[in-house]
Amino acid sequence: MDCIFCKIANGQAPANIIYQDKKIIAFDDIYPKAPQHKLIIPRKHIATMNDLAKDDAGLIEEMTLVAQKLAKELNIDQTGYRIIINCNQDGGQIVYHLHLHLIGGRPLMFTG
Amino acid sequence: MDCIFCKIANGQAPANIIYQDKKIIAFDDIYPKAPQHKLIIPRKHIATMNDLAKDDAGLIEEMTLVAQKLAKELNIDQTGYRIIINCNQDGGQIVYHLHLHLIGGRPLMFTG
Numbered sequence: 001m002d003c004i005f006c007k008i009a010n011g012q013a014p015a016n017i018i019y020q021d022k023k024i025i026a027f028d029d030i031y032p033k034a035p036q037h038k039l040i041i042p043r044k045h046i047a048t049m050n051d052l053a054k055d056d057a058g059l060i061e062e063m064t065l066v067a068q069k070l071a072k073e074l075n076i077d078q079t080g081y082r083i084i085i086n087c088n089q090d091g092g093q094i095v096y097h098l099h100l101h102l103i104g105g106r107p108l109m110f111t112g
Numbered sequence: 113m114d115c116i117f118c119k120i121a122n123g124q125a126p127a128n129i130i131y132q133d134k135k136i137i138a139f140d141d142i143y144p145k146a147p148q149h150k151l152i153i154p155r156k157h158i159a160t161m162n163d164l165a166k167d168d169a170g171l172i173e174e175m176t177l178v179a180q181k182l183a184k185e186l187n188i189d190q191t192g193y194r195i196i197i198n199c200n201q202d203g204g205q206i207v208y209h210l211h212l213h214l215i216g217g218r219p220l221m222f223t224g
Binding site: 033049050052054057058060061064065067068071072076077078079080081082083084085086087088089090091092093104105106107108109110111 | 145161162164166169170172173176177179180183184188189190191192193194195196197198199200201202203204205216217218219220221222223
């Protein structure tokens with residue numbers, strides 16, 4: 001498996017990991033778009049949002065709850081933040097392992 | 113309750129509804145940022161992502177699965193799309209009833 005996020009989840013590639021449990025791992029985006037930019041991924045390799053099977057959809061709930069918890073820890077819950085999942089080329093997906101962006105720390109534009 | 117999304121969910125305000133079930137409703141964003149821009153909301157009033165209780169977190173899974181299904185129906189699943197939840201001011205949240213944006217139909221910038 002040549003997936004960088006699988007490697008991070010397996011400890012075979014470096015990342016600043018800020019949260020992990022049996023199913024989920026979260027770490028700093030190495031190209032942050034804002035003062036706070038974290039990535040939250042399932043350990044399981046799922047290429048895109050399209051590939052999320054119903055049996056695995058509980059992962060989205062868990063990833064989102066991790067985002068909610070991290071937003072509080074990072075002290076951006078009251079000022080505000082954005083949660084994003086990019087799918088395929090038009091969505092701007094770069095790494096083909098499902099991931100949720102948590103972005104905040106400044107007012108975010110919403111231009112699409 | 114003076115919430116516009118509650119009113120849409122209750123049929124008391126107009127919207128172009130494209131999906132509904134017992135818990136979730138989806139409709140066109142009236143200020144689309146891209147050729148496809150849909151909003152997916154829980155019928156239950158939850159003000160922000162911060163206010164999503166663990167007992168209600170299954171709603172996020174259901175909302176995301178509706179987004180996945182709509183992306184396919186709108187024929188943007190292969191070209192790509194973005195799923196967004198904005199929370200509070202920095203996130204750009206306008207309506208304080210939890211909602212998920214599904215955006216696609218053209219290449220999206222990812223500038224934050």
